Amino acid sequence: xxxxxxxxxxxxxxxxxxxxxxxxxxxxxxxxxxxxxxxxxxxxxxxxxxxxxxxxxxxxxxxxxxxxxxxxxxxxxxxxxxxxx
Amino acid sequence: xxxxxxxxxxxxxxxxxxxxxxxxxxxxxxxxxxxxxxxxxxxxxxxxxxxxxxxxxxxxxxxxxxxxxxxxxxxxxxxxxxxxxxxxxxxxxxxxxxxxxxxxxxxxxxxxxxxxxxxxxxxxxxxxxxxxxxxxxxxxxxxxxxxxxxxxxxxxxxxxxxxxxxxxxxxxxxxxxxxxxxxxxxxxxxxxxxxxxxxxxxxxxxxxxxxxxxxxxxxxxxxxxxxxxxxxxxxxxxxxxxxxxxxxxxxxxxxxxxxxxxxxxxxxxxxxxxxxxxxxxxxxxxxxxxxxxxxxxxxxxxxxxxxxxxxxxxxxxxxxxxxxxxxxxxxxxxxxxxxxxxxxxxxxxxxxxxxxxxxxxxxxxxxxxxxxxxxxxxxxxxxxxxxxxxxxxxxxxxxxxxxxxxxxxxxxxxxxxxxxxxxxxxxxxxxxxxxxxxxxxxxxxxxxxxxxxxxxxxxxxxxxxxxxxxxxxxxxxxxxxxxxxxxxxxxxxxxxxxxxxxxxxxxxxxxxxxxxx
Numbered sequence: 001x002x003x004x005x006x007x008x009x010x011x012x013x014x015x016x017x018x019x020x021x022x023x024x025x026x027x028x029x030x031x032x033x034x035x036x037x038x039x040x041x042x043x044x045x046x047x048x049x050x051x052x053x054x055x056x057x058x059x060x061x062x063x064x065x066x067x068x069x070x071x072x073x074x075x076x077x078x079x080x081x082x083x084x085x
Numbered sequence: 086x087x088x089x090x091x092x093x094x095x096x097x098x099x100x101x102x103x104x105x106x107x108x109x110x111x112x113x114x115x116x117x118x119x120x121x122x123x124x125x126x127x128x129x130x131x132x133x134x135x136x137x138x139x140x141x142x143x144x145x146x147x148x149x150x151x152x153x154x155x156x157x158x159x160x161x162x163x164x165x166x167x168x169x170x171x172x173x174x175x176x177x178x179x180x181x182x183x184x185x186x187x188x189x190x191x192x193x194x195x196x197x198x199x200x201x202x203x204x205x206x207x208x209x210x211x212x213x214x215x216x217x218x219x220x221x222x223x224x225x226x227x228x229x230x231x232x233x234x235x236x237x238x239x240x241x242x243x244x245x246x247x248x249x250x251x252x253x254x255x256x257x258x259x260x261x262x263x264x265x266x267x268x269x270x271x272x273x274x275x276x277x278x279x280x281x282x283x284x285x286x287x288x289x290x291x292x293x294x295x296x297x298x299x300x301x302x303x304x305x306x307x308x309x310x311x312x313x314x315x316x317x318x319x320x321x322x323x324x325x326x327x328x329x330x331x332x333x334x335x336x337x338x339x340x341x342x343x344x345x346x347x348x349x350x351x352x353x354x355x356x357x358x359x360x361x362x363x364x365x366x367x368x369x370x371x372x373x374x375x376x377x378x379x380x381x382x383x384x385x386x387x388x389x390x391x392x393x394x395x396x397x398x399x400x401x402x403x404x405x406x407x408x409x410x411x412x413x414x415x416x417x418x419x420x421x422x423x424x425x426x427x428x429x430x431x432x433x434x435x436x437x438x439x440x441x442x443x444x445x446x447x448x449x450x451x452x453x454x455x456x457x458x459x460x461x462x463x464x465x466x467x468x469x470x471x472x473x474x475x476x477x478x479x480x481x482x483x484x485x486x487x488x489x490x491x492x493x494x495x496x497x498x499x500x501x502x503x504x505x506x507x508x509x510x511x512x513x514x515x516x517x518x519x520x521x522x523x524x525x526x527x528x529x530x531x532x533x534x535x536x537x538x539x540x541x542x543x544x545x546x547x548x549x550x551x552x553x554x555x556x557x558x559x560x561x562x563x564x565x566x567x568x569x570x571x572x573x574x575x576x577x578x579x580x581x582x583x584x585x586x587x588x589x590x591x592x593x594x595x596x597x598x599x600x601x602x
Contacts, residue, residue, distance in 0.1 A: 004590065005590055005591060008586075008587075008590055012337075012587070015583070047555055050155075050551075051548075051552075054155055054544055054548075055544075058336075058540060058544065061333055061336065061337075062337060064329075064333060065330075065333040065334070065337050065587075068326075068330045068333065069591070073326075073330050074330070074334065074591045077331075077334075077591075077592075077593045
């Protein structure tokens, strides 16, 4: 089970990287379309200016979670405060 | 914690019920304050945002709604820290006052027509204060009740706090419906919508009075007496790897999925019925009220059950059911209000046209078409076209409003479909307070549990209607102007799917009984 947990760490890192890539390429594509007049500029800009700053730190958190999982930090879940704080 | 010699035996049942009532009433009112804004997003858009682009106005209101959610994690950090340093009692008293003050003030802000851009700016600021206050409230209330609860029954007792979010939403719908009935639809859209905001000040006064009589949490009082309070809970929570990894686990393995299931069941269902299916305003609210009332007791059922079979099983079970059944549920909802799938009764249908001419000579042509169907459903389409006297100017775009009334059996079946979704909410949300409390030690509990809770619910959950509506609008093309009505469901399904797999792999199956360390 611990091997699976560690191996899955890779998946969370890859997932985080893919989401960052998709987020920026889709935002770039839609904003370019809006500037060219194919979309409503205000709506498009507002959506992406809200979504990117909010989700970026969370995705970085997912990358960190994946890294911890890969390093075996979740092999045993701490149940007492000495191991937590 | 499980091996600790210190046990938390909790209060006598009578004392515990007092604690639960005092905490729950305040939290319920905070949720009420928070949700009346969301429940009136469309009216607020017309009052406070420029009218020329209805989509922009609607998105702006949802963004303000989202702003309330996005700010919540910051409230969690600010008030979580205060709660871990000064104490639970005074912190959630402060959040209650901030929430009440800002809600009352929203009810008094003049509209865009009177003060221009100041109106949306003021609304946005007040919404920010609401978000901050809510960010600090929940963690305090959940921690406070959990720290009073006896061993082996924490899931049950904290589930009372979990009912408050849904009951707060129910209360907001009830007050809105009552006000609308009392003053009439036109007056409600004009000024009556302010009443539910202003009423809040009385509810807050009652709650502050109750909370002032409460004592500090026994576990917090104990560590304070022993001088074990954290001097810097933020640093301890997020700069120490041992604790940070638990914060990340709480977020990605539980709260993220719980947030999207909650907001899909309660809020995206409402947006879907109103915006995609055009079901009439009051029918939607009555339907939601019934579904919420019937589902609410299940928070307690699943909370208590989680004490016996574990939090993980119930929370992940709710997520899995949601992932598997969302598409069939929403397809059935769509079929209940799809005019194309119904047979029209030609002799009961009618079309009327009215023309109004203003002083400038511009004429407004209103065409109203009412269609009756063999199954008892009714649809009304109102099309407004403006023809300008000055032919050199471009005519404004015609506005079309559609309203659909379900028949009796359709109403109850739709209610059942929403009820099922709220049942999933009770599964994922009922045990979550106990789960989060058990994950962190007393000295940094308020801070540590509040942040993942509000990122999961505020950001992943709170943005569900915003993102799903955006996906639906983006799916509208020239070949398919109606768009894909189900595309918005991919957002909660994917998020809940990832969370389910992470939870299954990494979450411990057994509950942590002792939280007294």
